[in-house]
Amino acid sequence: MPVTAAAADLREPNAHGADADVLRRQDPQIADVLAGEGRRQADSLQLIAAENFVSPAVLAALGSPLANKYAEGYPGARYHGGCEYADAAERIAVQRATALFGAEHANVQAHSGSSAVLAAYAALLRPGDTVLAMGLAHGGHLTHGSPANFSGRWFDFVPYGVDAESGLIDHEQVRVLAHEHRPKAIVCGSISYPRHIDYAAFREIADEVGACLIADAAHPMGLVAGGSAPSPVPYADVVCATTHKVLRGPRGGMLLCGGELAERIDRAVSPFTQGGAQMHTIAAKAVAFGEAASPGFAAYTRQVVANARALAGALARAGLLITTGGTDTHLITADPAPLGVDGRIARARLAAAGIVLDTCALPYGDGRGIRLGTAAVTSQGMGAADMERIAALFTAALRDDPDEAGKVRAEVRELVGRYPPYRG
Ligand SMILES: *Cc1c(COP(=O)(O)O)cnc(C)c1O
8 A cells, every 4th residue: 555755754743733722622631641741752852662753644543533433353244333444444454564564464453562462372372381482581571471461370481591691592592491391382572682583593493392483573573664674474473563662653562474373363362362453543553554664664764773773882882781782673771880870770860861761671780771772763853973962961861960960951852852753
């Protein structure tokens, strides 16, 4: 489906101007909250690795009349009447997703990345099955066996990790654990791994022990769409992803698989784990897939990676310990200990200066590290020179100096003021 390049231009007038006025008249309390959040996003530096700025077109689809529609089931086979436009939206979303990622089948109904993983497990596993996945302290997601999550309660997870020296996934350890535990499934994917994942290596190990391979590619999927990261689609039995993060769509999940698993995956999403699909979100996913197929999006993903490399390099020169020594993606994890702070203190001091990011587990260090990404600032139009500036603001903010914090806050305002995420 053709999409105009202008659809990806974030600096169009905000499609929501008129609706915002209606909301303000009816419910000033919530209107104030939303306006405050808009100001917060525009007024501080958004470095959370999982966040991005969606286009006005995506926002328009989210606020569309499809928000009213019940459409349980799949196109052409719904439990509800009046689904002709809901069907059209979902068919377009599925067609664009399969074309974008070269997959035989796409399910675009999963409410979130976690719901997508739940559905993949439901399609391929039974409670009590053994699953090999990255340990949470090494970068695994909650759905990869956390005791606080359904995954850890219903399946028997065996964790693999990264090498203590290099910070890279230790494929030999994965192989040894796979042969020892004979898992039903191997999961590859992480919330904090900054390097490309070697899907072929995981496929080989899975084949050696007769396991299926689930790629949980929520973070890199946008880079995959833009040709800036290797695709898990040729290697994994099922690929789970979010449509937010680098992919720059609405908050939601998706699954990709071969034709032979299509029906099992669809039934695992609905009716097994979900009821009615969120059709406004599915329309917004279609819009985002259309944008991601444009040459402008490929260039965007290249800039995201170039910015992450520039920022990692500048932070390393400032003294932070960059996990794996750099990045292949949008994502950087670092230990700020050489600057005399741990991740929690770093996050608080940076937040006071208007620099927003996360802490993360450090597989072998004490305390926590920091995790940041360049998807959002690149959507705003920032480039490599701005990354040098951000690194300088970073180190200034990390000093325990209240005068300095105020100065850095003003400089952050000046920087982001030049790159407004939305006009109007
Ligand atoms: C973000 C992420 C998820 C979860 O996505 P939600 O939409 O927050 O549920 C799952 N797995 C990985 C690897 C992720 O990065």
